[in-house]
Amino acid sequence: xxxxxxxxxxxxxxxxxxxxxxxxxxxxxxxxxxxxxxxxxxxxxxxxxxxxxxxxxxxxxxxxxxxxxxxxxxxxxxxxxxxxxxxxxxxxxxxxxxxxxxxxxxxxxxxxxxxxxxxxxxxxxxxxxxxxxxxxxxxxxxxxxxxxxxxxxxxxxxxxxxxxxxxxxxxxxxxxxxxxxxxxxxxxxxxxxxxxxxxxxxxxxxxxxxxxxxxxxxxxxxxxxxxxxxxxxxxxxxxxxxxxxxxxxxxxxxxxxxxxxxxxxxxxxxxxxxxxxxxxxxxxxxxxxxxxxxxxxxxxxxxxxxxxxxxxx
Amino acid sequence: xxxxxxxxxxxxxxxxxxxxxxxxxxxxxxxxxxxxxxxxxxxxxxxxxxxxxxxxxxxxxxxxxxxxxxxxxxxxxxxxxxxxxxxxxxxxxxxxxxxxxxxxxxxxxxxxxxxxxxxxxxxxxxxxxxxxxxxxxxxxxxxxxxxxxxxxxxxxxxxxxxxxxxxxxxxxxxxxxxxxxxxxxxxxxxxxxxxxxxxxxxxxxxxxxxxxxxxxxxxxxxxxxxxxxxxxxxxxxxxxxxxxxxxxxxxxxxxxxxxxxxxxxxxx
Numbered sequence: 001x002x003x004x005x006x007x008x009x010x011x012x013x014x015x016x017x018x019x020x021x022x023x024x025x026x027x028x029x030x031x032x033x034x035x036x037x038x039x040x041x042x043x044x045x046x047x048x049x050x051x052x053x054x055x056x057x058x059x060x061x062x063x064x065x066x067x068x069x070x071x072x073x074x075x076x077x078x079x080x081x082x083x084x085x086x087x088x089x090x091x092x093x094x095x096x097x098x099x100x101x102x103x104x105x106x107x108x109x110x111x112x113x114x115x116x117x118x119x120x121x122x123x124x125x126x127x128x129x130x131x132x133x134x135x136x137x138x139x140x141x142x143x144x145x146x147x148x149x150x151x152x153x154x155x156x157x158x159x160x161x162x163x164x165x166x167x168x169x170x171x172x173x174x175x176x177x178x179x180x181x182x183x184x185x186x187x188x189x190x191x192x193x194x195x196x197x198x199x200x201x202x203x204x205x206x207x208x209x210x211x212x213x214x215x216x217x218x219x220x221x222x223x224x225x226x227x228x229x230x231x232x233x234x235x236x237x238x239x240x241x242x243x244x245x246x247x248x249x250x251x252x253x254x255x256x257x258x259x260x261x262x263x264x265x266x267x268x269x270x271x272x273x274x275x276x277x278x279x280x281x282x283x284x285x286x287x288x289x290x291x292x293x294x295x296x297x298x299x300x301x302x303x304x305x306x307x308x309x310x311x312x313x
Numbered sequence: 314x315x316x317x318x319x320x321x322x323x324x325x326x327x328x329x330x331x332x333x334x335x336x337x338x339x340x341x342x343x344x345x346x347x348x349x350x351x352x353x354x355x356x357x358x359x360x361x362x363x364x365x366x367x368x369x370x371x372x373x374x375x376x377x378x379x380x381x382x383x384x385x386x387x388x389x390x391x392x393x394x395x396x397x398x399x400x401x402x403x404x405x406x407x408x409x410x411x412x413x414x415x416x417x418x419x420x421x422x423x424x425x426x427x428x429x430x431x432x433x434x435x436x437x438x439x440x441x442x443x444x445x446x447x448x449x450x451x452x453x454x455x456x457x458x459x460x461x462x463x464x465x466x467x468x469x470x471x472x473x474x475x476x477x478x479x480x481x482x483x484x485x486x487x488x489x490x491x492x493x494x495x496x497x498x499x500x501x502x503x504x505x506x507x508x509x510x511x512x513x514x515x516x517x518x519x520x521x522x523x524x525x526x527x528x529x530x531x532x533x534x535x536x537x538x539x540x541x542x543x544x545x546x547x548x549x550x551x552x553x554x555x556x557x558x559x560x561x562x563x564x565x566x567x568x569x570x571x572x573x574x575x576x577x578x579x580x581x
Contacts (some may be wrong), residue, residue, distance in 0.1 A: 012576060056411045059576045085411055092404040094330075101333055108326035109412045110420075111319075129528065153408065 001068070002161055002193050003032040003055065008064035010050055010217075024050045027064070033259045034160065037183075039204040041307055042214030048197040049087075051214075052165045055195065056085040068161065084154035085163035092150040095139040099130050099149050101139060106153045124152045126184065144175030151182065160192045162186065170198055176200070183207055201304040211303070213310045221310050226257040228306050235273040237282075239296035242266055245289065255282055266294065316418075317492030319509050321416055323422035331426050345388075346434055350441045353380045357446075374451055378532055381438045381501030385464065386471055386525065387496050393420055393475040394482040394492060401486065406578055417565050420479055426473050432464050439536075451536045459535035462547060463528055470524025473561030484577060503529050515520035525552040 008027040020308040025047040039050045047234060053059040055066055057073060066073045068083060087094060093102045103121040112120060125131040128148040138149060147167065154162055165227060168176040169182065180203055186192050187207065198204060204211060211228060218270045244267055247257055255271040255278075274281045286293065335342070357373065400406035409419050436453070443449050453460075482488055502525060510517040520526050529548050572578055 040421065053576065056407075058407050058578050060570070083411075085407070085560060087404060087407055092408050094405055096337070097333060101330075105326055105330050106408065106412070108329060109323060109409075109414070111322045111413070117464070148546055200551075209330075239373045 001031050002034045002036075002069065003195065003265070004067040005030050005051070005055065006065040006066075006067075008054060008066065009062045010047075010054060011062045015072075021183055024217050025054070025061075028214070028217075028219045029064075030212050030219060030222060032161070032193050034193055035187070036209045037187050037194045037196060037207050039196045039198065039208035039211045040202065040214060041198075041211060041303075043311065046214040047217040049165050052085065052087070052163045052195065052197060056087075056163055058085075058087075083161040083163060084159040085155060085165070085168060086150045087163075087165045088132075088156045092141060093138050093146060093153055096137065097301070098135050098137050098146075099125065099141070099152070100121055100134040101210065102149060103152060103156055107156045109284045110157050112156065120156060120158075124155055124221070127155075127185075128152050129178075142175070144178065146173050147175070147179060149170060156184075159192070161195065164196045166198055167205060168198060176203075180206065192205065201302065201307065205303050206276060213307060215311055223304065228303070229301055231306075233297075234301050235275060235278055236270060236299040237279065237296055237297055238268070238270050239271060239286075240266060240294040241286070242292040242294055245291055251285060270299065315330055319414055320418060320422060322425055323419055326373065327419075327426035331423075331430065334366065335430065340397055342430065342434060343420065346384075346441070347448050349380075350438055351383050353442070354445065357443075359501075361468045364397045373446065373481060373521070374449055374536070375533065377439070377442045377449070377451070378505060378536065379500060379529065382503050382525070382529055382532070383500045384438060385431055385468075386474075386499055388434065389424065389427070389471050390475040390478050391466060391492060391496075393424070393479040394489070396420075396423070398486055398489070399478050399481040401578065410573075410578055415475065416483075416569050417562055420476065420565075421562075424468065424475065428465065428468055431468070433446075435464060438461070453536065456535040461552075463531045463535060465525055466547060466554050468526030468533075468554075469551070470528070470557040473524075473554075473557035473559070476558070476561035476565035478482060480565040482577075483565075483568055483572045486577075491496075499525065502526060523551060524550070524557050527553060529531050 006029050007026055009023070012022045013141060014021065028047070028051060032039065036214065040051060042048050050059060053213075053253075054061045055073075071242045075244070092098075092107065094301060097105065103124060104117060107117045120129075125134050128146055128151060130141075130152070132147050133145060141149065149257060151167070164183070171179060183194060183196070183203075183304050184207055187194050194207075195203070196208065205225065208225070210222065210224050212219050223231075229304055243265060244262065247260075251257070257269050257271045259268075259270045261268040271282065273282055353376070357376070397406065400409065405414070412415055412419070436457075439451065439453055443451050443453055478492055502520075502523070505520065505526075510520055531550065
């Protein structure tokens with residue numbers, strides 16, 4: 001196990017007000033295996049960033065244990081040499097220094113041998129495609145570039161575990177796509193483990209091996225994407241038929257027929273069969289109406305729908 | 314040994330970083346010295362206009378030395394708390410905190426890496442006054458080793474205060490105004506006439522044992538024309554400074570722990 005989190009809790013006490021203490025994280029446990037991408041999902045204030053900051057040692061847990069490898073971190077700064085954290089997007093770099101200087105500074109600080117620093121920084125600059133801007137002051141770089149640089153700073157120690165808090169926050173579509181490709185490369189090609197928090201479900205669906213869903217500081221669901229999808233056993237279908245069908249209000253209501261697209265000689269729609277035998281009942285209806293089916297298939301729920309359902313539970 | 318090795322690592326990184334900033338923004342320290350120079354010159358001019366002459370009314374040498382020392386203290390102590398405030402905004406404070414070193418170690422290394430620049434700034438300020446006011450009884454050249462040694466030891470004591478101010482900034486962030494008021498207290502301390510304090514009193518005891526005032530007294534002696542090259546009782550002064558630095562470090566460590574407990578490292 002690369003990372004093991006056991007019954008992690010955090011309560012923020014309010015020293016200067018009469019507000020009651022705020023329980024941000026409540027007994028969360030999970031683990032990450034080597035080479036795995038674990039995504040923490042949850043609405044704002046669910047406790048995702050607090051968990052990442054507790055793992056990286058920036059916030060002290062109220063209770064619980066965090067193991068990196070076999071070592072209990074409990075404030076031992078040396079343990080943190082095995083991980084790197086990129087927190088809240090483009091922050092984490094010195095804006096008055098250029099990318100090269102930033103990488104050199106953090107490499108020196110982290111004790112990388114002088115002989116290795118040049119090769120290492122050049123490698124990272126090329127890998128992240130910021131080689132051409134390595135001597136531009138960081139404050140003049142685009143947000144996407146800054147994000148890449150922050151990731152580069154995180155990679156300077158060649159960490160086994162990367163903690164990425166909202167890595168695509170505030171990025172345009174193109175930069176977000178590049179960041180996603182980069183994370184995929186780091187995990188699938190280089191075999192690093194990543195703990196990721198994001199609100200972008202497509203990013204999670206594409207990269208995550210396992211997902212944990214947080215609500216009000218509790219880890220309410222955890223599993224692989226297919227495990228999460230199987231929890232809800234939804235029975236949504238899409239069907240395309242030849243000709244037109246005057247759907248009666250009763251049928252429309254019973255099967256929640258939706259997203260109807262009518263073309264010159266075809267019609268397409270989604271419907272909900274409610275249970276596993278529902279599809280047979282629906283096909284009987286179609287048969288009675290003497291409708292020709294072009295195709296039909298079961299719809300897989302996407303992560304966003306699962307996420308919303310978990311939060312509604 | 315591990316501590317020393319780690320400390321040297323940070324020191325190396327900080328010296329390089331400081332050099333980059335000095336090369337990139339050379340006007341920043343120069344303009345700071347220039348404006349500090351103008352302010353005291355204006356004060357001296359004001360005295361002159363009011364009293365017709367400054368001689369006999371004020372000890373100009375002590376005033377200039379105290380003022381230059383205040384600039385030295387200010388750039389060290391304000392530097393640390395300013396860095397904490399800025400870096401909590403940019404997120405680099407968090408990166409420093411997960412670098413495998415404590416923030417206290419990083420700040421100490423920064424303090425030492427910036428020390429040569431601050432000593433040079435002190436000298437430039439003093440030189441500017443001796444050139445402008447030719448009748449000053451200050452000999453800057455023969456006392457260089459003594460002054461450097463004095464400032465170096467004094468800085469260790471100031472680090473203790475800087476730690477406390479940095480810790481307060483870590484917890485409360487926007488406290489710059491409060492520190493600016495405190496800096497005037499330092500100026501008062503530097504301009505205080507030791508002779509006017511009651512012998513054996515608490516104030517006299519504090520005055521005699523504060524690294525700031527010990528440094529001031531040492532520098533006053535060193536800058537007197539005709540003083541010997543090594544006038545400072547370095548060992549006693551060093552022990553005092555270290556004794557001031559250690560509690561500062563410990564208090565800062567407690568405040569850092571409190572900041573980590575409250576999740577305050579990145580709040581600004």
